[in-house]
Amino acid sequence: xxxxxxxxxxxxxxxxxxxxxxxxxxxxxxxxxxxxxxxxxxxxxxxxxxxxxxxxxxxxxxxxxxxxxxxxxxxxxxxxxxxxxxxxxxxxxxxxxxxxxxxxxxxxxxxxxxxxxxxxxxxxxxxxxxxxxxxxxxxxxxxxxxxxxxxxxxxxxxxxxxxxxxxxxxxxxxxxxxxxxxxxxxxxxxxxxxxxxxxxxxxxxxxxxxxxxxxxxxxxxxxxxxxxxxxxxxxxxxxxxxxxxxxxxxxxxxxxxxxxxxxxxxxxxxxxxxxxxxxxxxxxxxxxxxxxxxxxxxxxxxxxxxxxxxxxxxxxxx
Amino acid sequence: xxxxxxxxxxxxxxxxxxxxxxxxxxxxxxxxxxxxxxxxxxxxxxxxxxxxxxxxxxxxxxxxxxxxxxxxxxxxxxxxxxxxxxxxxxxxxxxxxxxxxxxxxxxxxxxxxxxxxxxxxxxxxxxxxxxxxxxxxxxxxxxxxxxxxxxxxxxxxxxxxxxxxxxxxxxxxxxxxxxxxxxxxxxxxxxxxxxxxxxxxxxxxxxxxxxxxxxxxxxxxxxxxxxxxxxxxxxxxxxxxxxxxxxxxxxxxxxxxxxxxxxxxxxxxxxxxxxxxxxxxxxxxxxxxxxxxxxx
Numbered sequence: 001x002x003x004x005x006x007x008x009x010x011x012x013x014x015x016x017x018x019x020x021x022x023x024x025x026x027x028x029x030x031x032x033x034x035x036x037x038x039x040x041x042x043x044x045x046x047x048x049x050x051x052x053x054x055x056x057x058x059x060x061x062x063x064x065x066x067x068x069x070x071x072x073x074x075x076x077x078x079x080x081x082x083x084x085x086x087x088x089x090x091x092x093x094x095x096x097x098x099x100x101x102x103x104x105x106x107x108x109x110x111x112x113x114x115x116x117x118x119x120x121x122x123x124x125x126x127x128x129x130x131x132x133x134x135x136x137x138x139x140x141x142x143x144x145x146x147x148x149x150x151x152x153x154x155x156x157x158x159x160x161x162x163x164x165x166x167x168x169x170x171x172x173x174x175x176x177x178x179x180x181x182x183x184x185x186x187x188x189x190x191x192x193x194x195x196x197x198x199x200x201x202x203x204x205x206x207x208x209x210x211x212x213x214x215x216x217x218x219x220x221x222x223x224x225x226x227x228x229x230x231x232x233x234x235x236x237x238x239x240x241x242x243x244x245x246x247x248x249x250x251x252x253x254x255x256x257x258x259x260x261x262x263x264x265x266x267x268x269x270x271x272x273x274x275x276x277x278x279x280x281x282x283x284x285x286x287x288x289x290x291x292x293x294x295x296x297x298x299x300x301x302x303x304x305x306x307x308x309x310x311x312x313x314x315x316x317x318x
Numbered sequence: 319x320x321x322x323x324x325x326x327x328x329x330x331x332x333x334x335x336x337x338x339x340x341x342x343x344x345x346x347x348x349x350x351x352x353x354x355x356x357x358x359x360x361x362x363x364x365x366x367x368x369x370x371x372x373x374x375x376x377x378x379x380x381x382x383x384x385x386x387x388x389x390x391x392x393x394x395x396x397x398x399x400x401x402x403x404x405x406x407x408x409x410x411x412x413x414x415x416x417x418x419x420x421x422x423x424x425x426x427x428x429x430x431x432x433x434x435x436x437x438x439x440x441x442x443x444x445x446x447x448x449x450x451x452x453x454x455x456x457x458x459x460x461x462x463x464x465x466x467x468x469x470x471x472x473x474x475x476x477x478x479x480x481x482x483x484x485x486x487x488x489x490x491x492x493x494x495x496x497x498x499x500x501x502x503x504x505x506x507x508x509x510x511x512x513x514x515x516x517x518x519x520x521x522x523x524x525x526x527x528x529x530x531x532x533x534x535x536x537x538x539x540x541x542x543x544x545x546x547x548x549x550x551x552x553x554x555x556x557x558x559x560x561x562x563x564x565x566x567x568x569x570x571x572x573x574x575x576x577x578x579x580x581x582x583x584x585x586x587x588x589x590x591x592x593x594x595x596x597x598x599x600x601x602x603x604x605x606x607x608x609x610x611x612x613x614x
Binding site (some may be wrong): 069160161163164165168199203204206207208209210212213226229230233240241242245246247249250253257258259261262265268269283286287290291292293294295298301302303304306307309310311313314 | 328331332333335357358360363365367369370374377385424427428473477478516522526529533559562597599
């Protein structure tokens with residue numbers, strides 16, 4: 001089949017490095033992947049093209065890049081599937097949220113630094129056990145989903161928070177943190193959760209689900225971040241605005257069946273948090289002037305007693 | 319066409335203009351809205367409740383679905399976030415019979431049972447799949463020619479695609495563009511259209527939230543958009559409500575009006591902008607409406 005690739009290229013070893021798109025056109029078998037195409041370019045058409053790859057079978061995690069604007073493994077994306085219906089070339093760009101070293105090769109150092117920062121190893125406490133620690137099947141199966149992460153960085157490439165804040169730990173490192181925090185052999189929950197509770201940690205995720213969508217291994221990093229939040233709140237880390245917001249939100253739905261937009265930010269910040277509440281004043285005045293202030297009191301929800309009953313049942317189950 | 323109407327919290331709270339515009343537009347399009355059968359429904363949990371307890375969230379959504387089933391009507395919402403959370407909950411409930419059965423035990427106490435037939439649909443999808451783009455086109459009395467609009471989907475109506483029926487309904491993926499073109503306006507495509515609006519971290523990390531607002535609005539404006547349209551009231555609260563803060567943080571002015579989906583349609587259907595509360599936005603729509611020769 002005829003293949004058309006438009007590859008974003010950048011060579012920093014020139015006087016004035018400017019990124020540009022280069023088109024390659026060639027014939028390849030129907031079964032070929034985007035990586036097959038790129039390798040063909042490098043081997044037969046243009047030896048100056050730089051890319052990272054190794055296993056060609058979605059195990060090593062080397063070839064994550066943006067294909068048609070979305071992070072994916074080049075070796076797991078078939079050319080037939082990626083070719084746009086209008087016959088336009090497949091757009092191939094380096095992974096996002098990273099410095100480009102050359103063409104499709106990006107600097108992974110910040111990625112590894114963040115993974116390392118969550119201390120991705122078991123930290124048991126107490127005396128050394130007499131025999132090996134036997135973990136239940138159930139808890140290992142639960143962790144198997146996160147353990148299938150191949151560290152390709154696709155989630156980091158398309159994370160919407162990293163796009164505006166490079167200090168965010170990011171989906172891969174936070175998912176890895178969950179993998180250890182949720183391991184029954186690990187006893188470092190307090191220090192792990194405490195550290196992840198800080199700025200740049202679990203509460204900075206926007207729940208945009210980009211990481212869920214692009215992960216080639218169904219690790220579902222966002223759900224792991226949500227599980228970390230739940231774990232942190234359960235462990236008593238309830239003072240962050242994120243935890244307070246989650247708590248206030250649940251309280252609002254339990255009491256009224258809906259979000260109480262007027263009071264939610266006040267509960268989140270706390271009624272004695274003068275500094276934050278003062279910041280809300282201009283926002284409130286602006287909404288008032290535009291006729292957009294939420295009602296002071298909402299009509300009572302006729303299903304309220306049943307909504308509350310469901311909440312109370314779960315409170316008891318906890 | 320009659321729907322059990324689930325407006326969500328925000329259209330009855332901080333975005334009353336969305337509710338007003340929906341009522342006007344649905345009246346014109348012949349979409350009958352039954353709000354009564356969903357009066358006892360709860361918030362979907364908006365993803366926040368699910369942080370604490372997914373099963374609690376799923377139970378509340380199953381209860382809402384059961385209320386819709388009881389009315390015998392299909393379920394329609396006007397909030398992308400509600401849509402996303404409902405679709406995800408529905409998938410979990412339908413994928414696992416035992417799970418659904420357990421949750422139904424909780425619902426049985428008020429005589430409800432979720433049988434698994436609810437198929438919640440956002441107004442955007444109802445327009446594409448039920449009303450039809452051609453019908454919508456035929457009802458346009460005032461084509462919005464020369465009006466350059468950037469679509470903004472946000473997250474919950476596009477991800478996770480596995481829960482949103484994109485395989486069955488591929489037309490959902492460019493539904494906003496289809497509507498923009500149907501009303502005679504011009505699509506301004508921009509890369510941020512399916513990214514986060516910043517709303518979920520507004521109180522948690524205001525600086526990051528503001529950066530997202532500034533990036534999207536300035537990108538769209540830079541490409542020549544005169545306005546942005548969104549199917550999500552939470553995106554609206556961020557992109558419209560926080561635009562002045564985002565502009566101040568970036569030390570620039572933005573002034574890009576953000577329209578709710580039904581407001582855009584209503585303008586083309588000849589509905590009075592005031593009836594759709596277009597004069598009740600944080601970023602003024604006055605200049606835009608006068609340029610379109612539609613006085614507010």
